[in-house]
Amino acid sequence: MGTLLTISGSPHVHSSQSVRKIMYSVFYAMIPAMLVSFYFFGLDAVRVMAISVIACILVEYLIQRYVIKGDLTINDGSAIVTGVLLAFNVPTNLPTFIIIIGAVVAIGIAKMAFGGLGKNPFNPALVGRVFLLISFPVQMTSWPVIKPLFAALKTDAVSGATLLGFYKENFDKIATTQETVHDFISAGLPQYDELGTVVSHQVLNYQDLLLGQMGGSMGEVSAIALLLGAAFMFYKKVITWQIPVSYLASSLLFAFVFWLIDPELYLNPVYHLMAGGLMLGIFFMATDMVSSPMSAKGQIVYGIGCGVITMVIRFWGGYPEGVSFAILIMNAFAPLINTSFKPARFGVVKVTKA
Amino acid sequence: MGGVHPPENKFSAGVAIESLPVSKRVYIPISQHLGAPSTVLVKRGDEVKTGQLIAKSSGFISANIHSSVTGKVFKVDEVMDQSGYRRTSVIIDTSDDVWDDGIDVSSELVTDISLSKQEIIQRINDRGIVGLGGATFPTHVKMMVPDGKKAEYLIINGVECEPYLTSDHRLMMEKGEEMLIGTSILMKALGVENAMIGIENNKPDAIGHLTQLAQKFKGISVHALKVKYPQGGEKQLIKALTSREVPSGKLPIETGCVVDNVGTAFAVYEAVQKNKPLIERVVTVTGKAAKKPSNFLVRIGTPISDLIEKAGGLPENLGKVIGGGPMMGKALMSIEAPIVKGSSGILLVPDEEAHRTPPKSCIRCGKCITVCPMGLEPYLLAQEIKHEFYEKAEKDRIMDCIECGSCHYTCPSGRPLLDFIRLGKNKVGQIIRTRGKN
Numbered sequence: 094m095g096t097l098l099t100i101s102g103s104p105h106v107h108s109s110q111s112v113r114k115i116m117y118s119v120f121y122a123m124i125p126a127m128l129v130s131f132y133f134f135g136l137d138a139v140r141v142m143a144i145s146v147i148a149c150i151l152v153e154y155l156i157q158r159y160v161i162k163g164d165l166t167i168n169d170g171s172a173i174v175t176g177v178l179l180a181f182n183v184p185t186n187l188p189t190f191i192i193i194i195g196a197v198v199a200i201g202i203a204k205m206a207f208g209g210l211g212k213n214p215f216n217p218a219l220v221g222r223v224f225l226l227i228s229f230p231v232q233m234t235s236w237p238v239i240k241p242l243f244a245a246l247k248t249d250a251v252s253g254a255t256l257l258g259f260y261k262e263n264f265d266k267i268a269t270t271q272e273t274v275h276d277f278i279s280a281g282l283p284q285y286d287e288l289g290t291v292v293s294h295q296v297l298n299y300q301d302l303l304l305g306q307m308g309g310s311m312g313e314v315s316a317i318a319l320l321l322g323a324a325f326m327f328y329k330k331v332i333t334w335q336i337p338v339s340y341l342a343s344s345l346l347f348a349f350v351f352w353l354i355d356p357e358l359y360l361n362p363v364y365h366l367m368a369g370g371l372m373l374g375i376f377f378m379a380t381d382m383v384s385s386p387m388s389a390k391g392q393i394v395y396g397i398g399c400g401v402i403t404m405v406i407r408f409w410g411g412y413p414e415g416v417s418f419a420i421l422i423m424n425a426f427a428p429l430i431n432t433s434f435k436p437a438r439f440g441v442v443k444v445t446k447a
Numbered sequence: 448m449g450g451v452h453p454p455e456n457k458f459s460a461g462v463a464i465e466s467l468p469v470s471k472r473v474y475i476p477i478s479q480h481l482g483a484p485s486t487v488l489v490k491r492g493d494e495v496k497t498g499q500l501i502a503k504s505s506g507f508i509s510a511n512i513h514s515s516v517t518g519k520v521f522k523v524d525e526v527m528d529q530s531g532y533r534r535t536s537v538i539i540d541t542s543d544d545v546w547d548d549g550i551d552v553s554s555e556l557v558t559d560i561s562l563s564k565q566e567i568i569q570r571i572n573d574r575g576i577v578g579l580g581g582a583t584f585p586t587h588v589k590m591m592v593p594d595g596k597k598a599e600y601l602i603i604n605g606v607e608c609e610p611y612l613t614s615d616h617r618l619m620m621e622k623g624e625e626m627l628i629g630t631s632i633l634m635k636a637l638g639v640e641n642a643m644i645g646i647e648n649n650k651p652d653a654i655g656h657l658t659q660l661a662q663k664f665k666g667i668s669v670h671a672l673k674v675k676y677p678q679g680g681e682k683q684l685i686k687a688l689t690s691r692e693v694p695s696g697k698l699p700i701e702t703g704c705v706v707d708n709v710g711t712a713f714a715v716y717e718a719v720q721k722n723k724p725l726i727e728r729v730v731t732v733t734g735k736a737a738k739k740p741s742n743f744l745v746r747i748g749t750p751i752s753d754l755i756e757k758a759g760g761l762p763e764n765l766g767k768v769i770g771g772g773p774m775m776g777k778a779l780m781s782i783e784a785p786i787v788k789g790s791s792g793i794l795l796v797p798d799e800e801a802h803r804t805p806p807k808s809c810i811r812c813g814k815c816i817t818v819c820p821m822g823l824e825p826y827l828l829a830q831e832i833k834h835e836f837y838e839k840a841e842k843d844r845i846m847d848c849i850e851c852g853s854c855h856y857t858c859p860s861g862r863p864l865l866d867f868i869r870l871g872k873n874k875v876g877q878i879i880r881t882r883g884k885n
Contacts (some may be wrong), residue, residue, distance in 0.1 A: 107803070
């Protein structure tokens with residue numbers, strides 16, 4: 094007698110999982126893509142990344158400290174993840190003040206206004222990105238040409254078109270003239286100097302796409318780096334297969350069907366996958382735990398929704414890229430999906446509706 | 448479906464069962480089984496022998512209780528049990544062991560089953576056998592298959608999926624033959640041709656040993672199962688062995704299965720072949736703070752402190768003592784609580800592992816859904832209970848929860864999901880019962 098014992102309900106052991114570990118795993122998974130973007134876009138990429146991450150952490154700190162007045166949450170790593178994702182979603186020549194506005198919107202409005210991590214219905218980084226895209230359309234769609242570190246690339250070009258953007262611009266031309274999508278790609282993407290005159294063309298091959306040797310947002314560039322990160326997240330069990338596989342399969346199938354119908358008019362699915370933000374969206378943004386559905390079945394429905402909407406926007410929408418919008422739209426559907434798609438219950442035979 | 452993989456930490460797996468000396472005083476609660484408490488037959492000052500009936504079954508679902516020692520009844524009083532409740536108990540001051548008449552205490556193996564089906568069930572009832580896996584459901588009730596239902600399989604649960612615990616493992620290694628005879632007796636009582644013994648893959652020695660022994664027994668097969676908590680849950684075990692699912696809200700017999708623990712099979716052997724009542728069982732004393740992890744054969748009613756003493760004594764860094772395994776066991780308020788029929792282990796947890804981390808917000812990762820072996824949505828149930836939405840919780844099948852704790856175990860935010868669900872089951876259960884009365 095006399096020993097004071099701790100009392101609590103079972104279970105008395107806990108897995109080593111924690112929010113912090115999950116968030117840092119996502120952060121580590123983004124490092125390869127980060128390094129590739131630093132390599133291709135140089136110090137500008139470092140600047141955008143640093144400002145975005147610091148701004149996100151700072152905004153969360155200030156709101157938590159002075160508005161919510163709760164325990165500090167910046168060490169759970171989620172603000173860092175949002176910061177990196179926001180940076181991944183913008184061009185590297187974006188002015189500093191715009192990045193800061195993006196961080197304020199992402200953390201302040203999309204996350205903290207709803208009550209912080211776990212309460213946000215939408216992916217904060219994507220809300221920030223879309224806000225900037227609508228508010229600063231020019232700055233957000235002027236893509237710097239790549240300037241690999243250590244490579245003495247002699248070009249006067251400062252910005253260039255992305256494959257998807259240029260394709261969208263010229264879609265009517267391809268549809269109405271003899272020119273096919275092949276001619277268009279082999280002619281190369283125009284690159285402009287500071288005055289906006291075309292000074293050169295970049296001809297893309299699959300290898301460029303795979304390595305990320307092309308213009309675009311920071312994190313949209315290298316398929317290999319993104320896949321490496323995704324593999325790490327699978328290994329760490331931070332993501333499950335349902336969302337990536339259903340998103341990937343539905344979007345590629347969509348693109349594939351149209352390409353089969355008219356290969357001279359439509360981009361082939363490989364371009365759809367590797368140019369633009371599909372890979373980044375599939376593995377790093379659609380899989381965001383907080384804003385995606387809970388059950389495995391629901392996640393598949395969500396992934397298919399993301400895939401179809403992405404392609405609908407790419408094919409017929411006003412924007413060349415549909416990943417951000419598609420994910421945000423499906424984020425909005427997540428609560429409905431949660432109530433409609435329940436996990437398979439043990440010992441419950443499916444009752445057919447009378 | 449579902450499941451988690453907590454570290455096994457079976458420290459005492461290789462430690463042979465040792466008989467614990469009889470304590471000076473034992474505390475035998477009259478309610479150590481599921482169902483009605485038994486009726487006390489003795490009073491202060493009565494002399495009792497080991498194995499003598501001291502409390503009689505008081506209903507259809509109830510069980511006889513026998514004295515586990517020889518001695519004099521000190522008094523019948525309330526004693527704090529492992530759940531922290533005060534329960535009427537027979538307190539006996541012990542003297543030298545004298546067994547009651549008609550009990551065979553020799554270690555000689557009795558293989559021939561001479562009793563008839565009815566006699567076996569009667570004997571199991573008489574000798575106070577209850578399920579030793581932890582639920583302590585009276586075994587004779589399980590043997591009486593309701594009209595219109597038919598038992599096809601007897602399933603013997605040797606899974607022992609709780610981390611740390613090794614009492615069933617040791618029993619299978621050391622009393623394998625007795626356990627198999629017990630299984631044959633249960634088969635005869637149920638009138639089934641086939642029995643399956645399920646053992647997790649992490650006990651290859653027990654699987655090998657029993658597979659070899661089972662060759663001599665007709666209709667008994669040994670099955671190695673994937674290591675996954677809660678593989679040993681009754682419903683999960685039936686599913687793993689027969690691919691059948693016990694319908695929600697129904698009993699295992701709906702699937703033609705009756706499940707008994709290996710410890711129960713051994714107790715049945717002793718009751719039927721040796722006329723020995725259930726007065727002792729194997730208890731594992733282990734844990735990261737245990738000085739000498741052990742498996743003891745313990746008389747029912749022995750204070751837990753005596754077991755800890757024998758296993759090296761109280762550690763300095765002790766934070767928590769658990770009655771049972773780490774996933775489903777109860778944190779004890781006092782180490783003076785007695786060992787009962789359902790006690791499978793005592794866990795000594797060091798202070799640094801005895802506390803929960805403060806819960807954080809749910810990040811909606813869905814891991815609780817993935818691991819739930821019953822296909823429930825623990826995050827949702829916890830929310831509903833927090834907001835007192837009991838009807839919604841009932842619709843979302845809160846009563847299906849088997850309280851395995853996998854959801855809380857896996858939650859990265861450390862949310863006490865099972866606490867909420869347990870509270871909710873209590874409330875919803877009350878609501879259902881009141882509805883039944885109206």
